[in-house]
Amino acid sequence: MPNEAATDAWNGDSGQLWARSADQRDRVLAPILDVLLDAAAPQAGESIVDIGCGCGATTLAAARRAGSQGDALGLDLSGPMLDIARRRAADAGLANVTFEQADVQTVDLRDIAHDLVISRFGTMFFDDPDAAFRNIAGALRPGGRLTMVTWQPLTANEWLMLPAAALSPFGDLPDPEGTLPGMFAQSDPDRVRALVRSAGFPHVDVELLTVEMHLGDDVDAAAAYLAELGNSRAILDTLPAADRQRAVDAIHEAVVPFEGHDGVRLEGAILVTAASI
Numbered sequence: 001m002p003n004e005a006a007t008d009a010w011n012g013d014s015g016q017l018w019a020r021s022a023d024q025r026d027r028v029l030a031p032i033l034d035v036l037l038d039a040a041a042p043q044a045g046e047s048i049v050d051i052g053c054g055c056g057a058t059t060l061a062a063a064r065r066a067g068s069q070g071d072a073l074g075l076d077l078s079g080p081m082l083d084i085a086r087r088r089a090a091d092a093g094l095a096n097v098t099f100e101q102a103d104v105q106t107v108d109l110r111d112i113a114h115d116l117v118i119s120r121f122g123t124m125f126f127d128d129p130d131a132a133f134r135n136i137a138g139a140l141r142p143g144g145r146l147t148m149v150t151w152q153p154l155t156a157n158e159w160l161m162l163p164a165a166a167l168s169p170f171g172d173l174p175d176p177e178g179t180l181p182g183m184f185a186q187s188d189p190d191r192v193r194a195l196v197r198s199a200g201f202p203h204v205d206v207e208l209l210t211v212e213m214h215l216g217d218d219v220d221a222a223a224a225y226l227a228e229l230g231n232s233r234a235i236l237d238t239l240p241a242a243d244r245q246r247a248v249d250a251i252h253e254a255v256v257p258f259e260g261h262d263g264v265r266l267e268g269a270i271l272v273t274a275a276s277i
Contacts, residue, residue, distance in 0.1 A: 003077065003103050006125045006181060010078035017228065019080040022055035024225065029120065031211045032149055032270060033058060036120050037065070039207075039272050040147035045069040046115040049139060051104050051148070052076055052122015056085025056097075062118060063089075063097035073114075074099040075107065076122070105132045109139030116140075119148040124185045133199030137277060145276045146201060150186040152208060152269035154231075159213055159266035163226040166254040170247045171235040183230070192273055201275035209272055215255075215264045222264035223252040 009015070018025065026033075036058065042048055042065035050059040053074030063072035074097065076082055082099050089097045100107070105128050117136050126132040136146060154160055154173075164173055186192050189206040196204045216222030226232060227248050236244050258264050 003105060003125070003127050003181075006127070007077050007103070010076070011080065014230065015078035015080040018054060018078070019084050021225075021228065022057075022081070022084050026055070026057045028213055028215055028225065029057075031213060032120060032268070033061060035209060035211060035270070035272060036118060036147060036149050037061060039274055040116060040118050040145065042066055042116055042118075043070075047112055048072045049109065049114050049117045049136075050074045050122070051117060051119035051136065052125070053085060053099065054078065054081045054122070056082075056088050056099065058118060058120045059085065059097055059099070060088060060092060060094060062116075063094050066096060068096060071096045071098070073097075075102045075104055077101065077103060104135060107135070109135060112139075113141035113144070114139050115144055117144070117146045117148075121149060121151070121183075123148050124150055124183060125181045126185075127181050129185070129195055130199065133196055133201075137200035140277050142277055145274065146196065147272070147274050150192065150271045150273070151183055152271055153184055153187045156269035157267070159215060159226075159268050160229070160231065162254050162258075162266060163229065163232050163251050166250040167232060167235045167247055169250070170243060171238060173231055173234060187271065189271055192271060196273060196275050201277060204273065204275040207272045207274075208269070210267050210269050212265050213268045214262075215266055217263040219252060219255050219259050219264060222258075223248070223255045226255065227251050 042062050044067040046066050048062045053059045053076045059072050059074035082101055085099045193204050193206050215225055
């Protein structure tokens with residue numbers, strides 16, 4: 001089955017964790033949503049697809065921009081996260097948004113000629129990115145746009161390097177680079193540009209940006225958030241209880257110097273890719 005590992009993860013522990021912490025994660029990633037919307041510029045009346053929509057924050061924002069004459073479709077592998085997304089849409093009273101549990105590598109998106117495809121960190125886990133981006137290109141009308149955000153490499157991301165350095169005495173992080181599906185699979189701008197262009201987008205622009213991320217109102221909240229990151233859990237989950245507490249304490253200590261009057265803020269480094277048919 002395509003994306004079997006990702007499907008298992010996002011319908012298992014990872015998906016449950018993201019669903020439980022959806023509001024907190026959306027607060028942390030709010031500046032990146034703003035960047036995505038500014039770059040994508042959704043217009044009233046447009047038909048929009050959100051790839052890897054997760055708990056729906058990006059889809060709902062796009063639906064509001066599209067208005068009553070437009071629509072937004074959120075796609076994700078994760079049933080638990082889509083449950084949150086559907087509940088949020090109902091609570092917001094948005095009638096122009098739908099969610100579907102689907103793999104973008106294989107789902108048929110050609111029933112409607114969409115105007116815009118967006119993604120906030122939803123394209124990095126494809127095990128066949130060529131097939132996925134060809135499918136995305138096929139979903140767009142002539143002149144249609146793709147705008148997506150992916151992470152720059154680990155070493156460019158202050159908010160990720162902080163816990164990584166704190167945990168280094170306790171174990172080694174998985175190799176963060178390369179082209180395997182994962183958080184940094186689309187961190188190389190040249191590779192992203194080539195990947196998108198080869199899928200059928202003749203016009204591709206990749207911009208490197210740094211954003212300030214609010215990780216918590218105080219050290220305790222920020223340290224707890226950083227300890228729940230996938231990279232952190234890759235080490236913490238292997239440790240006996242006593243060592244695990246020492247490792248969590250190390251993250252907490254590393255965060256202390258970054259606390260300001262409005263909480264803990266660290267920099268995140270992203271790629272913003274804008275392409276059109």
